[in-house]
Amino acid sequence: MNVNSKKIITIAGKLGSGKSSAAKKVASILNLKHFSSGDFLREIAQDRKLSIQELMTAAESDPQIDYDIDQTLREKGNEYDIIIDSRLAFHWIPGSFKVYLDINEDTAAKRMLKDLETNKTRLASESASTLKEMKKNMIKRHLSDIKRYKSLYDLDHTDHKNFNLIIDTGLKENNLDTVVQRIITGYKDHIKKVF
Secondary structure, X not given: OOHHHHOEEEEEEOXXXXXXXXXXXXXXXXXXXXXXXXXXXXXXHHHOOOOHXXXXXXXXXXXXXXXXXXXXXXXXXOOOOEEEEOOOHHHHOOOOEEEEEEOOHHHHHHHHHHHHHHOHHHHHHOOOOOHHXXXXXXXXXXXXXXXXXXXXXXXXXXXXXXXXXXXXXXXXXXXXXXXXXXXXXXXXXXXXXXX
């Protein structure tokens, strides 16, 4: 069976770009399962009694953390009818429809701080009380990701050339509903070309 007939969409992007929100809504509309790598990371961090930042720092000296997470992502590539929001799923599931959500740091930090106030899962593994602190944490985590993925896989997970569709979610015209519709339209157009 052609891997594209499995209906797999992978959504990568910057922190705070809305990967999980978009993936959940697309999953609901297209009747797909949803897997969030961010939620999975938060579970691992909680199990280890670490913050997300502490887990990412630990992963810099213990590559097994990333290898274990990435093995889970590779296994998801064997599933059908799934959307995965993850920084590296596009790499592990090359036959997927690959989406990248971009955003500027200031807008992302505002969104993440607001989400931190209402999202209990995120609150259990992350902390920031000011916009400045959130932005600092976000940049530190982003740089850690870049460093680890380059070292482990010689991969730049932010390179737009890796993706079928790039959307800047920080633009006013790209609200969540618009982003979701662009992903669905892009995916349907992609499927037409593949078959």
